[in-house]
Amino acid sequence: MPKNCNFIEKLREVGLRPTKQRVKMCEVLYNREKTFHFTINDLVKLLSEKMNQKISLATVYNTVHAFEKKGYLKEISIDSHKSYFDTNTSAHHHFFDEDTHELIDCDESDIDKVNIRKNITGKKINSVEVLVRVASDNQTQK
Amino acid sequence: MPKNCNFIEKLREVGLRPTKQRVKMCEVLYNREKTFHFTINDLVKLLSEKMNQKISLATVYNTVHAFEKKGYLKEISIDSHKSYFDTNTSAHHHFFDEDTHELIDCDESDIDKVNIRKNITGKKINSVEVLVRVASDNQTQK
DNA sequence: ATCTACATTATAATAATTCTAAACTGTTGA
DNA sequence: TCAACAGTTTAGAATTATTATAATGTAGAT
Known part of the structure; x- marks a missing residue:
């Protein structure tokens, strides 16, 4: 997912409803210079900082997995206790x-x-x- | 740890007390032709089949980690949800x-x-x- | 045989993740 | 425009993997 794009359109393209939470997650993940590596925990912290309204932990998991399935994120195995994700899917x-x-x-x-x-x-x-x-x-x- | 060796001696060499449970684990892990890949779950199942007395889950974790620290086992990351171990430490x-x-x-x-x-x-x-x-x-x- | 440090055990605790069921919200199409 | 439906979100419970705890047991030295 290239930065600077219209996230609503991008989400629609792969068949994901562009809900508030998903669009916000796109902004946090893709409005940045470099590719981003994170754990669910990192992402939850970032989201709760950058959002005015709260987002449920379950939603973060669901959305990350939805993005992964659609090829917006890649999971990296490093350590058996944590899942790392990568916005660089190549x-x-x-x-x-x-x-x-x-x-x-x-x-x-x-x-x-x-x-x-x-x-x-x-x-x-x-x-x-x-x-x-x-x-x-x-x-x-x- | 080469197969066919005296496990009691081998354990002593690296400073691990050769207790019943540890020796049994050595037998299950190293008395085999090929290198062995397993999850903790696999190992617990195997041990409870092959032992007459039961072994505690905590002991399996402790012992696997002791073996890992001493270089008898290697941890492999494949999947964030499970730890795989390998008896081939090269x-x-x-x-x-x-x-x-x-x-x-x-x-x-x-x-x-x-x-x-x-x-x-x-x-x-x-x-x-x-x-x-x-x-x-x-x-x-x- | 006895002592002591280390091991083992069952259980409780913790951590990461997934499930559940109810409430909510985009989207479609009348 | 708005009702209806399917997909989403949510809080919290459940599940799974792992680690901590504290009492009991045991190997190895004296």
């Missing part, structure tokens, strides 16, 4: 900063294309995800 | 079968070495993980 890889728990997009030029020599017989490849875990140089890591 | 990548929710080790020869051209400044790379999601060819996928 195929790309990530750095995960284990000090700050921050997720950072890789530029296409950062990582060479991953070459899969042999796939499981009878299956097709849906996606190839690379996660590079990084941390401060001067710190004990597991 | 650096290697995975296929994840989205039909069966099965995790499969990649052979070293299956995937070429991933070339990271540019890392985040001031950080060192802790690990590089590739996850290849696969599914049946004749099936609708997201």
